Amino acid sequence: MQTTALRPAAAAASAHRPGARIRVPVLGAGLGVVLAVSVLFAVTIGPAQITFGEAWQSVFAHLGFGDPALSPLRDGIIWQLRMPRILTAGAVGAGLALCGAVMQALTRNPLADPYLLGLSSGASLGAVGVILLGVGVLLPVAAFGGAIVALAATLLVASAAGTLTPTRTILAGLAVSSFFGALTSLAIFWSATGDTYREILSWLLGSLSGAQWSSVAIAGAALAVVGVPLLFSGRVLDAFAFGDTAASALGVSVTRTRWIMLTATALLTGALVAVSGAIGFIGLILPHMVRLVVGRGNRRVLPLAALTGAIFLIWVDTAARTVFDPRELPVGILTAAIGAPVFALLLLRSRSSS
């Protein structure tokens, strides 16, 4: 049998994957430094002719060190446009990667992403309501409201069918997504004109161009209140590795845990979608990339996925606003354009290793 001959080599190769003990605290600290440096560098990049030193001086002046060297207009570009946008990108990237990792563990489905419960379609409907139909609330509020309505509908459908199992959750999410998607399409088809069409499309694809300090506050607060406890849920998620019965035998209240974690993940995702639109692929891809490096223990994956997500979205968004200058792309186009090929590579790799 030829497989027998191949086996020792294959075993040795893949034994290294989760076995390679990259020290997680070291890796985490390293990524933390990269994140800080990314913020400081990204803020200096942009079409306005502002040098490195001037940009940093402006940032440090606002933090209370020294005096600003820039004119108020150019200072505004740094502190009112770039900085909130970069920080929002960091918070959204961290949150999406974290939510994706949690969803994948909770449903034991590698294709799960933060929008699994119909959240992006609900948020889109809320946003369309404001942009096209002139519903008189702020866009983030409407988007968040839409996400929560979709979440409630999904959980209602899933639990009405019986116990909240992964399969039921995924199928209910699909049903709700399709329905809300149809309503969104109907609204766009019925009433969109040139300008609003572009605006709504940019929102549907996910964009950080509208980020302000209020966006930083919303995304940051959601990350602090919901994301930080989720970061520490690795042990409970690990208990699900061999199925619901095994988790239950390890003392985990399976259904209750799943309800709480799905709701927490959805609330965080809803807040992120409210400020950035539905940015795709980060929640799907980054957890897988982190797992390839550190193995699948969730206590390692969750914090590292969050850090990686923040760094990734900061740089992709920087590219989205500068590479095609003077045009700006919705960042969702770039995350998908980068994410899809990477995902395909991962699939090929997983096929060859199994």
Added chain:
Amino acid sequence: MTLSPTRPAPQARPSIPPAFPQPVAAPDAAGLSARRISFSRQSTLIIDGVDCTVPVGGFAAVIGPNGAGKSTLLQVIAGILPASESATARLGDTDLVGMRRRDRARIVALAEQHSAEDSGMRVSDVVMLGRTPHLGRWQAEGAEDKRIVQDALEAVSLREFADRAFDTLSGGERQRVHLARALAQQPRLLLLDEPTNHLDVHAQLSLLSLVRAQTASGLTVVAALHDLNIAVAYADHVIVLKAGRVRAAGPAQQVLTPELIWDVYGVRAEILTNPITGRPLIAFDTGDRPAS
């Protein structure tokens, strides 16, 4: 999903013939004593009033045809499926039914049969899962937990496998890792659900020998087994289920008679003696009811 599949409806319950040995009160109060265990799913009774008594340090095999309710019985005792109102389950002085799930997981462990799945974990990570009920949500595992994991791997002779990827192990090695995970829970009662399924004969015998060795230190074991020869070779007690009810229970050699096997499985059986071990060895054939 690993919940037990829906069973066919057990219908037309014949009265239990008194000829077969029936369960008696626990001779040793420190063991497992479960009474009137019933469970129904979608108004179908899957197990109905099952009693189950195992002395401390005993090894009991639950046997019976497919769909007899073996897995369901173990899952109710483990608290994974809800027990009926009238059911009681005690482990020594401890009431298993009323316990919090997490507290129960510190004294009762369950190892199931697992299909090959891609877990992506290291062997020591899998075994460390057994420490879940002992560790707080925010608590990192300490030196003590690492030592317990080491000891559990040692107990299943897989010490040098600690850093291997779980997915690269053979079926028998994986099942031993699951056993180590259950042992890392430091249980007083170990429940095994068809632990030898899909294993080759060497892996079957070595797994059950490892389990057997654990009973010496006072671990009480209840294993659902398909293979009657394995059951009779390793278990002191057997509990025979048929259509959700106890058909017979007691010492393996007394209970597993050709008549009982005919009654429960509908196959002819002859009890021989294993020339190597001296334990009973059961030969089977389809055919007519044995003359008795």
